[in-house]
Amino acid sequence: MTIARGQTAPAGPVPALVEQFKGGLAAPICLTWEWTYACNLSCTHCLSSSGRRDPGELTTEQMRSVIDELAAMQVFYVNVGGGEPTVRPDFWELLDYAVASGVGVKFSTNGLRLDAERARRLAATDYVDVQVSLDGASADVNDAVRGDGSYAMALRAMENLAEAGFANFKISVVMTRHNVPQLDDFAALADRFGAQLRITRLRPSGRGADVWPELHPTDAQQREIYSWLTDHGDQVLTGDSFFHLNALGGSPLPGLNLCGAGRVVCLIDPVGDVYACPFAIHDVFRAGTVRAPGGFARVWRSAPLFAELRTETSGGACLSCSEYSACQGGCMAAKFFTGLPLDGPDPECVKGHGVSALAAIGGAPPRMGTDHSHRGREVPLGMPSLRVPAKVRVPAKLCDSSPLAGTA
Amino acid sequence: MITPFEPGRGYRLNPAVALRPEPFGALAYHFGNRRLSFLKAPELVELVRGLGSHRCASDALAAVPDGRRDAYLRALASLAAADMIVPQQVEGEVA
Numbered sequence: 001m002t003i004a005r006g007q008t009a010p011a012g013p014v015p016a017l018v019e020q021f022k023g024g025l026a027a028p029i030c031l032t033w034e035w036t037y038a039c040n041l042s043c044t045h046c047l048s049s050s051g052r053r054d055p056g057e058l059t060t061e062q063m064r065s066v067i068d069e070l071a072a073m074q075v076f077y078v079n080v081g082g083g084e085p086t087v088r089p090d091f092w093e094l095l096d097y098a099v100a101s102g103v104g105v106k107f108s109t110n111g112l113r114l115d116a117e118r119a120r121r122l123a124a125t126d127y128v129d130v131q132v133s134l135d136g137a138s139a140d141v142n143d144a145v146r147g148d149g150s151y152a153m154a155l156r157a158m159e160n161l162a163e164a165g166f167a168n169f170k171i172s173v174v175m176t177r178h179n180v181p182q183l184d185d186f187a188a189l190a191d192r193f194g195a196q197l198r199i200t201r202l203r204p205s206g207r208g209a210d211v212w213p214e215l216h217p218t219d220a221q222q223r224e225i226y227s228w229l230t231d232h233g234d235q236v237l238t239g240d241s242f243f244h245l246n247a248l249g250g251s252p253l254p255g256l257n258l259c260g261a262g263r264v265v266c267l268i269d270p271v272g273d274v275y276a277c278p279f280a281i282h283d284v285f286r287a288g289t290v291r292a293p294g295g296f297a298r299v300w301r302s303a304p305l306f307a308e309l310r311t312e313t314s315g316g317a318c319l320s321c322s323e324y325s326a327c328q329g330g331c332m333a334a335k336f337f338t339g340l341p342l343d344g345p346d347p348e349c350v351k352g353h354g355v356s357a358l359a360a361i362g363g364a365p366p367r368m369g370t371d372h373s374h375r376g377r378e379v380p381l382g383m384p385s386l387r388v389p390a391k392v393r394v395p396a397k398l399c400d401s402s403p404l405a406g407t408a
Numbered sequence: 409m410i411t412p413f414e415p416g417r418g419y420r421l422n423p424a425v426a427l428r429p430e431p432f433g434a435l436a437y438h439f440g441n442r443r444l445s446f447l448k449a450p451e452l453v454e455l456v457r458g459l460g461s462h463r464c465a466s467d468a469l470a471a472v473p474d475g476r477r478d479a480y481l482r483a484l485a486s487l488a489a490a491d492m493i494v495p496q497q498v499e500g501e502v503a
Binding site: 017020023024025026027029074076077102104127129 | 429430442448
C-alpha cells in the first residue's frame with residue numbers, strides 16, 4: 001500500500017489529516033490478522049510468542065464470516081501473519097476467498113510453503129502481496145535469531161517468487177543490533193530479487209521481551225537507521241515504526257508520525273480476540289472479540305478501549321520536552337512491555353529519557369498474557385554463531401506437536 | 409497511461425476505485441495500483457461522485473462556492489495524477 005502524497009484536500013479550515021486520524025476511522029486502514037499461533041520456527045523475538053496452534057483458533061467457517069464482515073466494512077486489504085499463516089490447511093482457500101470478496105491480502109511468511117509451483121500461482125493472483133521475513137542479510141546473523149536453516153528457506157522462497165515473476169514482493173526485516181550494519185546488504189538483496197525492502201522496529205513484545213535488552217539497536221545505531229532512512233526512505237517501507245526517531249532531526253520520516261493503535265490500526269488474533277495493535281497482545285489492550293454479537297465492526301466502533309485511545313493523550317512526563325511534537329511520545333507497546341508508563345518516554349527515546357526511566361523501574365514489566373511457544377526448545381540469545389544442539393522433544397499435549405510433523 | 413488533468417475535459421471516478429465514507433470525507437482505494445488517497449471534505453466527495461454526470465470538470469466545479477473552487481480544482485488534478493479519476497471516453501476515441 002502506498003499512501004498517496006498528493007494534495008487532495010481543499011484549503012480552508014479543515015484540520016490536518018493526522019489530527020482527523022486521531023479520532024479514529026470508520027474502519028481500520030492497517031488491519032493485522034494473525035491466522036494461527038502455529039509456526040515451524042521459534043524466532044527469539046517473536047512478538048506473538050508463537051509456536052503451537054491454539055485449540056481455540058477460528059474455524060474455516062468463522063474465518064470466512066470475518067472476511068465477509070471486513071468486505072462489508074470496506075477494509076480493502078489485510079496484513080495476514082501468525083505464527084506462520086501458511087501452515088493452516090485452509091490457508092490458500094481462505095486467501096482465495098478474501099481476494100474474491102474484495103479484501104486484498106498481504107501475508108507474512110518465513111518462506112516455508114513458497115515452492116516454485118506456489119510462487120507461480122501467487123504471481124498469477126491479483127491483489128495478493130507476499131512479505132518474506134528475514135532478519136539478517138547473511139545466514140549467521142539471520143539464523144541466530146530465526147533458527148538454523150531459516151535463511152536458506154527464506155532465500156529459496158525469494159528465488160521462487162522472483163523466478164515466477166512476482167514483482168515487488170516485500171522483504172521484511174526487524175532491525176537488531178546485529179543487522180543494522182547490513183542495511184545496504186538488505187537493499188542489495190531486495191534489488192537482486194526485484195523486491196522492496198521493509199524494515200521495522202524490534203518491539204519488546206512476546207518473546208521479544210526476553211531478547212530486547214541485548215538486541216535492540218544502540219543509540220549510535222538508532223542514528224544510523226534514521227540517517228539511512230532519510231537517504232533511502234522513499235524506496236523503503238517501515239510500517240511507520242520509526243517515528244520515535246523523528247526527534248533526531250529536522251526532516252521527519254515519511255509516514256503518519258502517529259501511534260495508530262485503535263485509530264487506524266488493530267489486530268485480530270488467531271482465536272478472534274481484537275487488540276489495539278499487533279505489538280500489544282495483552283489484556284490491557286484487548287478491546288473485545290469477533291465472536292461476540294456485532295462481531296468485529298462492533299468492537300472497532302464501540303469498544304471503550306478504542307474510544308479511549310482515540311482521545312487526545314496527555315503526553316505526561318514528555319510534555320515538557322521540546323521534541324514531543326516530533327516523536328509523539330513513541331510506541332505504546334514498547335513502553336508497556338518494558339514497564340514504562342504509557343504517558344512517559346519511549347524506552348528508546350533518542351534524548352535518553354527512556355534509559356533513565358528504565359533505570360528507575362522497580363519490579364518486573366508486564367508479560368504477554370498468552371504464550372504459544374514450543375515447549376522444550378532452547379531459545380538462543382540471538383547472538384550470531386551460537387549453536388544450540390537440537391533436543392528430542394516429547395509433546396506434553398497432542399496439540400504441542402508441530403503442525404508440520406513429517407512435512408518440514 | 410495517465411494524461412495531465414484538463415478541466416475542460418469530462419472525468420469520472422475510476423471504476424477500479426472504491427470510496428469509503430469517513431468522518432472527514434472519504435478514503436479512496438485504487439484496486440489496481442493499491443494506492444490510498446484521502447478526500448478531506450464531504451463536499452469534495454460529492455463532487456467526485458457526481459463528476460461523471462457533467463460534460464467537463466469545470467462544469468462540475470461551477471456548483472462549488474467561489475472560495476473553494478481553486479482548492480477543489482487542485483484536488484481533482486491530484487486525483488487525476490493518482491489515476492483515481494479518469495477521463496470520460498469520448499465517442500469514437502480509441503481507449
